[in-house]
Amino acid sequence: MDKKAKIYIAGHKGLVGSAIWSNLVSKGYTNLVGKTRSELDLLDCVAAQKFFDDELPEYVILAAACVGGIIANNTYRADFIYQNLQIQQNIIGESFKHHVKKLLFLGSTCIYPKNAPQPMKESALLTSSLEYTNEPYAIAKIAGLKMCESFNLQYGTNYIAVMPTNLYGPQDNFHLENSHVIPGVMRKIHLAKRLMEKDFDGIRKDLTARPVNGVNGNASDSELISVLANYGIRDSAVSLWGTGSAMREFLWSEDMADACVYILERVDFTNITRATSFDNGEIRNCHINIGTGKELSIKNLTQIISQAIGYTGEICFDSSKPDGAMRKLTDVGKLHSLGWHHKIEIEEGIGRLYEWYRESNC
Numbered sequence: 001m002d003k004k005a006k007i008y009i010a011g012h013k014g015l016v017g018s019a020i021w022s023n024l025v026s027k028g029y030t031n032l033v034g035k036t037r038s039e040l041d042l043l044d045c046v047a048a049q050k051f052f053d054d055e056l057p058e059y060v061i062l063a064a065a066c067v068g069g070i071i072a073n074n075t076y077r078a079d080f081i082y083q084n085l086q087i088q089q090n091i092i093g094e095s096f097k098h099h100v101k102k103l104l105f106l107g108s109t110c111i112y113p114k115n116a117p118q119p120m121k122e123s124a125l126l127t128s129s130l131e132y133t134n135e136p137y138a139i140a141k142i143a144g145l146k147m148c149e150s151f152n153l154q155y156g157t158n159y160i161a162v163m164p165t166n167l168y169g170p171q172d173n174f175h176l177e178n179s180h181v182i183p184g185v186m187r188k189i190h191l192a193k194r195l196m197e198k199d200f201d202g203i204r205k206d207l208t209a210r211p212v213n214g215v216n217g218n219a220s221d222s223e224l225i226s227v228l229a230n231y232g233i234r235d236s237a238v239s240l241w242g243t244g245s246a247m248r249e250f251l252w253s254e255d256m257a258d259a260c261v262y263i264l265e266r267v268d269f270t271n272i273t274r275a276t277s278f279d280n281g282e283i284r285n286c287h288i289n290i291g292t293g294k295e296l297s298i299k300n301l302t303q304i305i306s307q308a309i310g311y312t313g314e315i316c317f318d319s320s321k322p323d324g325a326m327r328k329l330t331d332v333g334k335l336h337s338l339g340w341h342h343k344i345e346i347e348e349g350i351g352r353l354y355e356w357y358r359e360s361n362c
Contacts, residue, residue, distance in 0.1 A: 001029075001059065001265055005101075008033045008057035010042060010091055011064030016106055016164075018171045019257035020061055027261060033057060043083060048090035052098045059264070060095045060103045062088065062144075066137075067108075070241065070324050072178040073134040084140035092147050096157060103159040104264050105148050107141035109249075109289065109330050110134045111163060119293065119331040122163075122285045131325045145287045152269045153283060160263060160272075165291035165330050168349065169253025170356045176212055176231045181298065182250060186305050186354060188238050191228055193311040195235045200224060209361045237314040241321035244299035249291050249329050252344035252352075259290045262340045276334075291330035292342045298323075304347055308354045 001007075007024065011017035012034030024032060033055055041047050042064055066076075066083040073080060088105070095103050112120045113128040130138045141163075148159035168182040176187060187206075194202040203224050208217030215227045225235075232239030272286045296304075302315050344352075 001102075003028045004031050005029070005058045006031045006033060006055065007059040007061065008055065009061045009063060010034075010087070011062075013171070014063065014065075015167060015169060015171045015173070015253050016256065017061070017063035019169060019253040020063060020260050023254070023257040023261045042087045042090055045086075045090050048094050049097075052094040056098060057095075058101050060091065060100050061260070061264070062091050062103065062105045064091070065106070067180075068173075068178045069180045069184060070133050070322065073137055074132075074322075077136045080134075081136035081140050084137065085143060088140070088144040088147060092144070092151070092159070095159075096151055096155065101158065102264065102268075103148065103157070104260060105144050105159060105161040106260070107145055107161060107163045107287070108137070109163050109165045109291070109328055110138045111142050111145070112328070114325050118327050119329040120289070121331040122287055122289060122334060125285050125287075133322060133324055149284065149286050152286070158269050160267060160269060161287035162260060162263060163287050163289050163330075164256045164259075165249045165251050165289070165328070167251055167253050167256055168353055169256075170353070172253075172353065174210055174357065181248065182301070182305070182350070182353065183357075185240060185302055186309070186350075186357060188231065188233050188240070189302070189305055189309050189311045189315075190354075190357070192233050192235070192238045192313055193309055195225070195228060195233065196311075196313055198235075203228075205361050232316075232318070235313075237316050238311075239316045239318055240298070240302065241318055242298065242323035243319045244297060244302070244315075244317040246298050246323040246325070247295045247327045247329065248298060248301070249293070249295045250301075250346055250349070251291050251342060252349040255342045255344050256290055259335065259340050259342075263288065263338070267338055271338075288334055288338070289330040289332050290335060291332050293330065293332045294346075295327065295329045296346065301346075304350050305354075308350045 009017050012021050112124050114131040116124040145161035148161045151157045172183040173179045174183045174187045204217035
């Protein structure tokens with residue numbers, strides 16, 4: 001790609017989009033376009049069309065999405081399927097109408113069946129039923145990757161779909177209810193340590209930066225204790241959902257961004273189809289898993305986070321709450337065959353994220 005090519009990154013302020021933006025800048029790309037939600041409502045098809053008419057991007061990275069952890073997925077089911085389908089419909093459709101040279105669509109490994117053989121190969125897609133708690137989100141992302149695949153097959157476009165594993169990193173969402181597992185657990189343990197040490201100034205600093213249910217740093221000590229208790233955060237223990245035995249794979253967001261830019265620069269749809277064997281001549285499952293190929297239990301994850309924070313209190317698991325899928329390990333053979341491997345291991349990543357989180361509370 002030409003370093004001056006106009007590249008539109010939808011969702012450039014989020015965990016995924018911001019990491020990709022930074023990676024492109026570090027590689028010398030100078031013509032990046034991003035719009036905040038207030039500047040461009042991607043649910044509005046008229047606004048999306050006007051944006052493409054005005055900007056005429058040559059490349060598009062679709063990182064905008066309605067996302068969250070297990071609680072949010074199960075609670076906001078309509079929002080997750082409607083908003084993601086609408087965003088994808090508008091961006092992919094306008095990219096086609098405006099002759100975008102290449103589009104990169106980001107999904108998630110939650111597209112795979114609940115009981116898919118481990119590690120999950122791209123070919124496992126649509127072979128059995130999905131995990132119930134994230135079914136609406138998964139269906140939306142499956143629709144997005146199939147849109148890319150179908151446009152490629154019918155019209156000869158060059159739309160690549162990538163499916164990252166569980167991501168974490170700078171700009172992550174640390175909401176106590178709607179976050180993914182690493183930022184959610186990290187914040188709970190951070191606040192529990194502050195509570196254990198009677199560091200109410202530290203708690204107030206945290207809630208000033210990120211209020212909880214309308215409670216901020218102006219609250220009394222008793223109000224702070226009460227709101228934190230609602231999320232299982234007490235002065236001697238933290239309560240987390242599930243049994244702690246579920247296994248998960250995690251990828252540092254900046255590694256993910258590097259993989260995405262690597263694919264954008266070097267991989268075309270024709271490369272994938274030439275390198276893949278298809279049954280009966282039916283071309284499908286052309287998406288690419290992005291991950292580490294390594295997993296650990298949620299319980300072990302909490303130990304790594306506790307060590308990074310210096311927390312010595314108790315971690316309790318509430319087995320009355322769901323674990324979600326027990327394993328979600330990706331097969332990254334296709335990605336490795338394309339020449340890319342991850343660099344940041346989980347212990348280093350957790351340390352980096354906690355440092356970023358503390359700095360962002362100042």
